Amino acid sequence: xxxxxxxxxxxxxxxxxLDATDEVDLGPCQCPGAPHERDSATFRTQWGDxxxxxxxxxxxxxxxxxxxDLETAPGYDPEIANNxxxxxxxxxxxxxxxxxxxVPITRRNLSALDEPTRLALLTALQNADxxxxxxxxxxxxxxxxxxxxxxxxxxxxxxxxxx
Numbered sequence: 001x002x003x004x005x006x007x008x009x010x011x012x013x014x015x016x017x018l019d020a021t022d023e024v025d026l027g028p029c030q031c032p033g034a035p036h037e038r039d040s041a042t043f044r045t046q047w048g049d050x051x052x053x054x055x056x057x058x059x060x061x062x063x064x065x066x067x068x069d070l071e072t073a074p075g076y077d078p079e080i081a082n083n084x085x086x087x088x089x090x091x092x093x094x095x096x097x098x099x100x101x102x103v104p105i106t107r108r109n110l111s112a113l114d115e116p117t118r119l120a121l122l123t124a125l126q127n128a129d130x131x132x133x134x135x136x137x138x139x140x141x142x143x144x145x146x147x148x149x150x151x152x153x154x155x156x157x158x159x160x161x162x163x
Contacts, residue, residue: 016046021091024124026117031096041093041121045128051088058084082122086110089125 026039047055059081061073087107095103103109113121 016048016051018044018046018048020044020046022124022128024120026093026120029094031094031100032098033100035096035100036094039094039117041095041124042091043121043125043128044089044091055084055088056081082118083107083111085125086118086121090121 021042022045023040023042026041029036029039031039059077059079061075061077061080062070065071087105087110090105090110093103093105097103110118
């Protein structure tokens with residue numbers, strides 16, 4: 001269901017639209033000389049499953065051991081995943097430097113953002129992708145379910161385990 005219209009979300013493809021974007025208002029302009037009324041940023045709104053997982057697993061701090069095996073550092077650092085989400089998700093912004101030149105979107109500049117700006121960007125990015133995740137199921141209503149012995153979309157019954 002679309003949060004805005006209350007109607008079903010139309011899934012146009014099995015792929016995320018990598019060019020789909022939206023804009024977040026970052027509040028009154030704080031750029032030197034206030035060249036515009038409000039600061040804003042454009043961000044991606046759809047992510048493929050592989051992208052979403054690689055962003056999440058960035059926080060797991062997986063690395064290559066001396067033996068060439070994958071190993072995980074102890075704990076999960078959500079800020080590493082957040083940094084990855086920001087780096088991949090922020091497409092453009094209106095932020096300028098002291099000379100009035102656009103500030104490039106780099107990992108270093110993203111990590112230097114103040115807390116309210118970073119939080120506004122992260123919130124927008126984390127909330128935007130819900131529409132793509134809530135898309136229609138691959139089987140249309142009435143289509144044969146995979147693994148179902150009957151030609152219906154109903155769930156295949158599994159035997160109950162004795163208690």
